[in-house]
Amino acid sequence: xNKQIKWSKLRLKTVFNLTFICFIVVPILIVLIxxxxxxxxxFKIQAIENISRAQETIMTELSSxxxxxxxxxxxxxxxxxxxxxxxxxxxxxNDLEKRNVYQNKLNQAGGLVLEPVSDIISVGFYMKDGKSxxxxxSINWSYEKIKxxxxxxxxxxxxxxxxxxxITSEGRNELYSGSKQDNLMLVFALAPDRKTDRSERIEMIxxxxxxxxxxxxxxxxxxxxxxxxxxxxxxxRSADGEIIFSTITDQEILLRPTYTYVKTPVxxxxxxxxxxxxxxxxxxxxxxxxxAKYVLLVAIGMLLLVGYCSRYxxxxxxxPIEKINTGLRQVEEGELAIHISPEGQYEIRTMIHSFNAMVxxxxxxxxxxxxxxxRVEKSMETYFEExxxxxxxxxxxxxxxxxxxxxxxxxxxxxxxxxxxxxxxxIEIEKVIHCFMRNPRFSARCTVYVxxxxxxxxxxxxxxxxxxxxxxxxxxxxxxxxxxxxxIEIDVCIGEKVFGGExxxxxxxxxRETQLYRYLKGKQVMFSxxxxxxxxxxxxxxxxxxxxxxxxxxxxxxxxxEKEKLFSTFNEMGKEKMEEARWQVLAVILALAKKFExxxxxxxxxxxxxxxxxxxxxxxxxIKSLKLWLTNYIEWLVDYEASKLGEKETDTIKKAKHYxxxxxxxxxxxxxxxxxxxxxxxxxxxxxxxxxxxESFMNYLTGLRMQKAKExxxxxxxxxxxxxxxxxxxNVESFNRVFKKYYGISPLQYRKTM
Numbered sequence: 047x048n049k050q051i052k053w054s055k056l057r058l059k060t061v062f063n064l065t066f067i068c069f070i071v072v073p074i075l076i077v078l079i080x081x082x083x084x085x086x087x088x089f090k091i092q093a094i095e096n097i098s099r100a101q102e103t104i105m106t107e108l109s110s111x112x113x114x115x116x117x118x119x120x121x122x123x124x125x126x127x128x129x130x131x132x133x134x135x136x137x138x139x140n141d142l143e144k145r146n147v148y149q150n151k152l153n154q155a156g157g158l159v160l161e162p163v164s165d166i167i168s169v170g171f172y173m174k175d176g177k178s179x180x181x182x183x184s185i186n187w188s189y190e191k192i193k194x195x196x197x198x199x200x201x202x203x204x205x206x207x208x209x210x211x212x213i214t215s216e217g218r219n220e221l222y223s224g225s226k227q228d229n230l231m232l233v234f235a236l237a238p239d240r241k242t243d244r245s246e247r248i249e250m251i252x253x254x255x256x257x258x259x260x261x262x263x264x265x266x267x268x269x270x271x272x273x274x275x276x277x278x279x280x281x282x283r284s285a286d287g288e289i290i291f292s293t294i295t296d297q298e299i300l301l302r303p304t305y306t307y308v309k310t311p312v313x314x315x316x317x318x319x320x321x322x323x324x325x326x327x328x329x330x331x332x333x334x335x336x337x338a339k340y341v342l343l344v345a346i347g348m349l350l351l352v353g354y355c356s357r358y359x360x361x362x363x364x365x366p367i368e369k370i371n372t373g374l375r376q377v378e379e380g381e382l383a384i385h386i387s388p389e390g391q392y393e394i395r396t397m398i399h400s401f402n403a404m405v406x407x408x409x410x411x412x413x414x415x416x417x418x419x420x421r422v423e424k425s426m427e428t429y430f431e432e433x434x435x436x437x438x439x440x441x442x443x444x445x446x447x448x449x450x451x452x453x454x455x456x457x458x459x460x461x462x463x464x465x466x467x468x469x470x471x472x473i474e475i476e477k478v479i480h481c482f483m484r485n486p487r488f489s490a491r492c493t494v495y496v497x498x499x500x501x502x503x504x505x506x507x508x509x510x511x512x513x514x515x516x517x518x519x520x521x522x523x524x525x526x527x528x529x530x531x532x533x534i535e536i537d538v539c540i541g542e543k544v545f546g547g548e549x550x551x552x553x554x555x556x557x558r559e560t561q562l563y564r565y566l567k568g569k570q571v572m573f574s575x576x577x578x579x580x581x582x583x584x585x586x587x588x589x590x591x592x593x594x595x596x597x598x599x600x601x602x603x604x605x606x607x608e609k610e611k612l613f614s615t616f617n618e619m620g621k622e623k624m625e626e627a628r629w630q631v632l633a634v635i636l637a638l639a640k641k642f643e644x645x646x647x648x649x650x651x652x653x654x655x656x657x658x659x660x661x662x663x664x665x666x667x668x669i670k671s672l673k674l675w676l677t678n679y680i681e682w683l684v685d686y687e688a689s690k691l692g693e694k695e696t697d698t699i700k701k702a703k704h705y706x707x708x709x710x711x712x713x714x715x716x717x718x719x720x721x722x723x724x725x726x727x728x729x730x731x732x733x734x735x736x737x738x739x740x741e742s743f744m745n746y747l748t749g750l751r752m753q754k755a756k757e758x759x760x761x762x763x764x765x766x767x768x769x770x771x772x773x774x775x776x777n778v779e780s781f782n783r784v785f786k787k788y789y790g791i792s793p794l795q796y797r798k799t800m
Contacts, residue, residue: 074345075345075346078342078345079342082338082341082342085334085338086331086334086338089330089331089334090330090331093276093330093331094306094308094330096276096277097276097277097278097308097323097325098308098310100266100277100280100323101280101308101309101310101321101323102310103262104259104262104263104280104310104321105310105312105321107258107259107262108257108259108312108319108321109312109313111165111232111255111257111258111259112210112232112234112314114654115166115232115234115253115255116208116210116234117682117685117686118160118166118234118253119208119234119236119251119253120208120236120685121159121160121678121681121682121685122156122159122160122169122251122253123236123238123242123251124242125159125678125681126155126158126159126674126677126678127761127762128242128243128244129155129159130152130155130156130159131171131238131242131243131244131245131248131251132244132245133148133151133152133155134148134152134171134179134181134248134251135171135173135243135245135247135248136148136151136152136245137149137152137171137179138173138175138177138179138245138247149179152179152181153181156169156181156182158671158674158675158678159678165255165256165257165258166182166253166254166255166256167182167183167221167222167225167231167254167255167256168180168181168182168183168184168185168222168253168254169181169182169251169252169253169254170185170192170250170251170252170253170254171248171250171251172189172192172193172248172249172250172251172252173247173248173249174246174247174248174249175247176189177189183222183223183224183254184222184223185221185222185254186219186220186221186222186223187213187221192252193250195211195213195233196211197209197210197211197212197233197235198211198235198250198252200235201235201236201237201250202237202249202250204237205237205238205239206236206237206238206239206242207236207315208234208235208236208315209234209235209236209315210232210233210234210235210314210315210317211232211233211235212230212231212232212233212290212291213231213233213254214231214290214291221254222254228260228264228293229256229260229261230256230257230259230260230261230263230282230290230291231254231255231256231257232254232255232256232257233252233253233254233255234252234253234255235250235251235252235253236250236251237249237250237251238251259282259291260282260291263280263281263282263291263293264293266280267279267280267293267294270325276325276329276330277323277325278306278308278323278324278325278329279293279294279300279323279324279325280321280322280323281293281294281321281322282319282320282321282322283319283320283322284317284319284320285317285318285319285320290319294324300324304326304327304328305324305325305326305327306324306325306326306327306330307322307323307324308322308323308325309321309322309323366389366390366391366394366395366397366398367394369386369398370386370397370398370401373386373401373405377405377408382405382408382409382412384405385402385405386398386401386402424446424447426449426450426493426505427493427494429443429446429447429450430493430494430495430503430505431495433550434495434497434503434554439547440546440547440548440550440551441547443547444546444547450547451545451546451547451550453507453508453509453545454507454508454509454543454544454545455505455506455507455508455543455544455545456506456508456513456517456540456541456542456543456544456553457503457504457505457506457541457550457553457554457557458492458503458504458506458521458538458539458540458541458557459501459503459538459539459541459557459558459561460501460502460503460504460536460537460538461500461501461536461537461538461539461561461564462475462478462499462500462501462502462528462534462535462536463500463534463535463536463537464533464534464535469499470499470500470534471499472496472499474532474534475496475499475502477532478528478532478534479494479496479502481527481528481531481532482494482524482527482528484527485520485523485524485527487516487520488504488520488524491506491507491508492504492505492506492507493505503554503557508543513543514540514574514576517540517574518572521536521538521540521572522572524536524538525538525570525572529570535569535570536570537561537564537567537570537571537572538571538572538573539557539560539561539563539564539572539573539574539575540557540572540573540574540575540576541553541556541557541574541575542556542574542575542576543576556575557575559584560575560580560584562584562587562636562639562640562643563580563583563584563636565635565636565639565649565650565656565659566583566632566635566636566658566659566660567656567658567660568656568657568658568661569655569656579629582629583629583632583633583636584633584636586629586630586632586633587633587636587637587640588637589633590608590612590630590633590634590637591637591640591641592604592608593605593608593609593612593634593637594634594637594638594640594641595641596608597638597641597680597683597684598638598641598642598645599697599700599703599704600684600700600703600704600707601700601703601704601707602684602703602704602707602750603703603706603707603746603749603750603753605680605684606750606753606754606757607753609676609677609680610753610756612630612634612676613673615627615630616630616669616672616673617669619669624667624668624669624672627669627672628663628664628666628672631663631672631675631676632659632660632663634676635659635679638683652682652683652686662675663675698724698725698726698731698734699734699735699738699739701723701724702720702723702724702731702735703746705720705723705724706720706746706747706750707750710747710750710751710754710773710774711771711772711773711774712774713774713775713776715747715774717731717732717743717744720743731743747774748784748788749788751773751774751775751784752773752784752785752788752789754772754773755769755770755773755781755785755793756789756796758772758773759793759796759797760797766778766781766782766793766794769781769793770782781793
């Protein structure tokens with residue numbers, strides 16, 4: 047009781063200050079210090095996560111390089127009936143003229159099979175007699191030195207399997223003419239067996255690739271040493287501790303206990319490499335504690351200031367402001383018939399007077415605005431947005447506004463892509479549009495509607511008869527500024543010149559459909575619906591949608607069937623209609639692009655870039671080369687999709703078809719084996735397969751074998767019994783009987799008709 051009396055006798059100011067210190071200042075300081083320590087740990091964790099993310103970026107690029115180059119090597123070896131190996135084996139001769147002939151054939155075949163990639167330095171063919179041949183650059187290392195590498199010896203033990211290795215160059219021009227000392231050189235090796243190399247001369251095939259991963263690691267290390275990042279020093283090491291790539295000259299400093307060590311494994315078939323980063327531990331949180339001291343001082347200063355001002359706020363500011371707050375809530379709810387009596391400090395009383403005046407002015411402004419809105423017509427932007435969202439019809443627009451459809455117009459369809467692969471945010475699109483408005487023609491003629499983060503439309507008004515030239519100039523200027531200022535690449539589909547609202551939605555539908563044509567052009571493209579080639583190719587797309595669907599799911603039987611139909615069309619056209627044959631191939635590519643879009647997949651990822659197919663195909667001058675190009679293209683796509691199938695495909699029938707196409711040459715391939723692979727019992731799998739494909743498992747398997755047999759009969763010189771074995775038959779009699787049942791003639795008769 048005495049304590050309570052004593053406490054109650056204290057001055058209010060003293061009680062307030064003691065209460066403020068005990069219940070506000072001290073707890074806040076304790077919490078602040080605790081939070082700073084927690085944040086210190088979080089910053090350290092975040093810094094390590096940043097290093098791990100950088101390593102994962104390196105890992106992703108390295109894994110992508112390895113997967114892509116392994117597939118390229120496999121495609122080089124097995125593509126087009128092992129043609130490249132035959133030419134390479136032919137160079138193994140002392141006859142200089144004959145060797146030159148085969149070397150030219152090797153260069154030509156390699157150029158057709160391999161897409162032109164600057165990172166591929168060389169393809170080496172090492173013969174069993176110690177000689178070697180190369181496609182692209184010659185490798186300066188001796189045969190004995192190459193043969194002594196770990197990857198060479200490992201590949202010899204794993205016939206027909208791709209083995210990944212590396213080569214470290216200790217000086218300029220040591221490996222090949224133009225090589226540097228500090229580059230990461232990957233090697234993809236494959237030792238062919240007798241079936242793959244019919245000549246039995248080639249001991250090893252090695253694809254040398256200059257990996258950009260090394261450049262990225264060098265850049266990271268350079269930025270770290272110059273203080274531009276906190277990622278530490280990065281290097282690449284093998285599982286047995288051998289350094290694969292490093293720019294760190296003093297390896298001993300990395301063993302100090304003051305360094306933090308972060309590593310990420312990169313799985314390479316049956317081997318593992320490690321991306322390692324080393325950074326002094328104190329650097330992980332150094333910037334945090336510099337900032338934390340200032341934050342602590344500012345927090346204490348603010349607490350002192352709040353304590354000093356708190357009593358004044360309570361008496362002279364807080365209470366009057368609560369009344370103003372109540373008045374604001376009433377205004378928010380639409381109640382403007384309010385008045386607050388002025389009280390408190392002078393400034394607060396002035397504020398209350400201003401509030402009352404503001405309410406009166408707001409009442410007057412609302413009345414004026416309502417009257418004005420009754421008289422003012424909607425803007426062009428509002429009309430265009432409501433047309434695109436379906437909130438108004440073109441007929442209603444023509445009734446309400448005489449200006450919107452007064453002139454001829456075209457619809458421009460913009461596809462925006464960030465060059466770094468990031469998603470474009472809405473605020474960035476607004477900045478791009480604002481930048482476009484600096485173009486006089488765009489700002490004067492175009493009304494914009496943004497559909498989503500990748501697509502937008504422009505209602506483009508025009509008066510010129512020949513409008514395309516000036517339109518192309520305008521779009522070219524917009525593409526350059528978007529690329530330069532925002533790193534955004536833009537493809538544009540230009541609609542037809544029309545007049546009146548009746549054609550509006552027809553034009554919208556046309557540009558939405560025809561924008562698909564951009565996949566044939568490459569990067570930063572623009573094209574018009576009035577281009578006759580665009581219309582011709584787009585009209586052919588529907589007839590190849592089944593072909594595209596088969597390629598997308600790696601359904602080899604249907605691929606062969608559709609390809610045979612297409613090649614028959616080519617044969618009927620003849621040389622005089624080569625241009626029309628190119629149109630058919632372009633339509634196949636567009637059907638594939640459409641399939642990728644429907645599956646929300648990136649079509650450009652297949653080759654890692656936007657390919658100008660129009661230009662590529664224009665260089666092909668005969669039907670035979672066009673067939674070869676399309677065959678290699680389809681095989682590449684099938685390999686790509688098959689590699690993705692196990693990662694993302696859940697459709698058991700698609701997985702079953704892919705399994706059948708991979709093992710059809712096995713005479714013992716059975717329904718039970720395939721059912722077990724897809725995880726279903728035989729009875730259910732049989733029913734499901736027949737229901738979804740329209741035929742039994744055995745009919746599908748036999749049909750695939752027959753399609754393969756036809757292709758081998760047409761394109762190879764293998765004997766009939768050899769082809770029978772290659773498509774899954776133990777004896778040629780059974781093969782002949784089934785083939786004749788399918789096609790009405792024997793295999794030998796079929797070959798004679800070719």
